[in-house]
Amino acid sequence: xxxxxxxxxxxxxxxxxxxxxxxxxxxxxxxxxxxxxxxxxxxxxxxxxxxxxxxxxxxxxxxxxxxxxxxxxxxxxxxxxxxxxxxxxxxxxxxxxxxxxxxxxxxxxxxxxxxxxxxxxxxxxxxxxxxxxxxxxxxxxxxxxxxxxxxxxxxxxxxxxxxxxxxxxxxxxxxxxxxxxxxxxxxxxxxxxxxxxxxxxxxxxxxxxxxxxxxxxxxxxxxxxxxxxxxxxxxxxxxxxxxxxxxxxxxxxxxxxxxxxxxxxxxxxxxxxxxxxxxxxxxxxxxxxxxxxxxxxxxxxxxxxxxxxxxxxxxxxxxxxxxxxxxxxxxxxxxxxxxxxxxxxxxxxxxxxxxxxxxxxxxxxxxxxxx
Numbered sequence: 162x163x164x165x166x167x168x169x170x171x172x173x174x175x176x177x178x179x180x181x182x183x184x185x186x187x188x189x190x191x192x193x194x195x196x197x198x199x200x201x202x203x204x205x206x207x208x209x210x211x212x213x214x215x216x217x218x219x220x221x222x223x224x225x226x227x228x229x230x231x232x233x234x235x236x237x238x239x240x241x242x243x244x245x246x247x248x249x250x251x252x253x254x255x256x257x258x259x260x261x262x263x264x265x266x267x268x269x270x271x272x273x274x275x276x277x278x279x280x281x282x283x284x285x286x287x288x289x290x291x292x293x294x295x296x297x298x299x300x301x302x303x304x305x306x307x308x309x310x311x312x313x314x315x316x317x318x319x320x321x322x323x324x325x326x327x328x329x330x331x332x333x334x335x336x337x338x339x340x341x342x343x344x345x346x347x348x349x350x351x352x353x354x355x356x357x358x359x360x361x362x363x364x365x366x367x368x369x370x371x372x373x374x375x376x377x378x379x380x381x382x383x384x385x386x387x388x389x390x391x392x393x394x395x396x397x398x399x400x401x402x403x404x405x406x407x408x409x410x411x412x413x414x415x416x417x418x419x420x421x422x423x424x425x426x427x428x429x430x431x432x433x434x435x436x437x438x439x440x441x442x443x444x445x446x447x448x449x450x451x452x453x454x455x456x457x458x459x460x461x462x463x464x465x466x467x468x469x470x471x472x473x474x475x476x477x478x479x480x481x482x483x484x485x486x487x488x489x490x491x492x493x494x495x496x497x498x499x500x501x502x503x504x505x506x507x508x509x510x511x512x513x514x515x516x517x518x519x520x521x522x523x524x525x526x527x528x529x530x531x532x
Contacts, residue, residue, distance in 0.1 A: 170232045172197040172350055172382045173218070178227035180213050180406075187213045188406045191227070195350070195399070200376055200383040202393045202414075205403035206426060211386045212260065214403075215352050218384070219257050220246030231255065234349060234380075251280055256348035258339045260355050266328030270319055270338060273327050274310035277345040281306065306345075313341035317371060333364035337371060344375065351381050357389040365389060369396050394418060402426070409494040425497035 171194040180188040188210045195201040203211050216222040218229055218241060229241040231253045239253040249255050265273055281302055314320040317337040322330070327338060336356055343351055353372075357365050373396055375381050387393050393400065393414065400417040402410040404426045410417050417423055 168197060168234070170197070171195060172232055173201075173384065174228075174230045174232075175214070175218075176228045176230070178214070178217060178229065179225045180210075180217055180222060181225040186406055188217070188224075191403070191406070191408055193401045193408060193411055195382060195384050197232075197382050198376065198380065199398035200372060200385060200396050201399045201401065202385045202387060202397040203401050203403065204387060204390075204393055204417075205409075208405070209403040210406040211403055212354055213406075215257060215354055215384075215386060217242070218249075219255055219352060220244060220249045231350065250346065254347065254349040255352065256343040256346045256350070257352035258343055258354055258356060260358065262332075262335050262339060264327040264335055264338060264342070267326055269324050270314060270327055270330070271307070271310050271323045273338060274313060274342055274345045275306055277342045278306045278309065280346075309345055313344055316374065317341050318367075333360050333367070336360065336364075336368070340371065340375075344379070344381070348381055350384060351375065352384045354386045355388060356385070357387055357392045360389075362391075365392055368392065372396055404494050405492055407492075422494040422497050425493040427493075 173195040175194070176192050178188055178191040179186065191214065203214060205211055213222065217224045220241065224242050227242065231239040231241055233239065233253065239249075241249055241253060241255070244253065265276065268276070311320060311323070314323055317334075317340070319330070319334060319338065327335065330338065340351075340353065340356065356372075357368055360368060369392060372383060372385075376383060385393070385397065397414050400410075400412065400414050401408060402417055402420070402423050409426060410420045410423045412420075
């Protein structure tokens with residue numbers, strides 16, 4: 162069992178995170194925690210902002226607001242929003258995979274896993290030609306790197322194909338190889354962006370086994386984006402649900418699975434109920450009105466939209482305030498809240514007592530009379 166000053170603290174704390182692209186709020190005031198030694202799933206409909214959260218955690222985007230704190234095993238605390246992406250990987254020990262497979266298809270499986278260890282190998286070479294000559298500490302570091310690569314190839318049941326090009330692997334095997342490559346960086350937090358996408362049921366089962374093995378035997382905590390609920394509900398310890406960049410539920414898989422706001426967000430609200438909502442879900446409840454300039458260094462251009470769903474108006478190219486409007490009914494979770502509020506307001510008053518049980522009203526004396 163791992164021990165250290167930060168073992169009792171969450172490995173990741175996201176506090177009031179916001180990511181704005183010009184007038185578009187992709188993430189709005191998001192707070193959640195990922196506990197050490199657990200699998201935390203980040204789920205939600207398409208366009209909910211899940212990958213944007215990953216991009217903020219791993220340094221691809223710099224958040225507009227908020228704090229992302231990583232607690233290392235040795236007692237270090239890293240503020241990820243202030244660190245460049247390569248330091249987040251090298252020092253904070255955060256690794257990730259992507260929605261689209263990004264292997265070096267022309268390299269062998271073994272070479273792909275050695276590339277992931279280039280920081281260690283470069284350090285052992287002294288950043289000189291010692292690595293080419295194989296002298297100093299480089300030879301030992303090289304042997305250790307090969308052993309680690311073989312270890313993970315055995316874990317993903319691909320050691321027999323170590324010398325094959327990665328591009329020759331079936332799709333599901335390439336997914337496992339990507340996870341093995343990330344694990345070769347010895348991460349404390351592994352961020353997986355839809356690892357089960359495109360997998361058949363047998364491959365999904367193998368993925369579940371691999372992720373549980375990583376959680377139980379390596380001490381690495383996992384933050385997972387996934388649409389396959391058979392994966393999420395079986396292996397997750399904690400689930401956070403987003404809709405339009407806002408958190409709508411946070412808790413155990415069983416709690417989230419039965420949360421009516423989550424069901425509304427995924428499946429929608431009945432039209433008959435929506436018609437009864439007196440106050441439609443408006444801009445202020447879904448997207449904040451902003452007075453902000455696009456950040457040219459991070460994220461898409463000002464004309465891009467990161468949100469899926471019924472958009473009635475997009476960012477205007479003008480000197481006025483830039484506002485993104487979401488048509489009424491875009492947020493199903495908020496529609497559900499409106500329906501519940503309406504039901505409460507229009508509930509019938511409690512029935513009066515039956516006539517036979519009513520107490521007889523005592524006869525009163527004339528007003529002003531003596532007792």
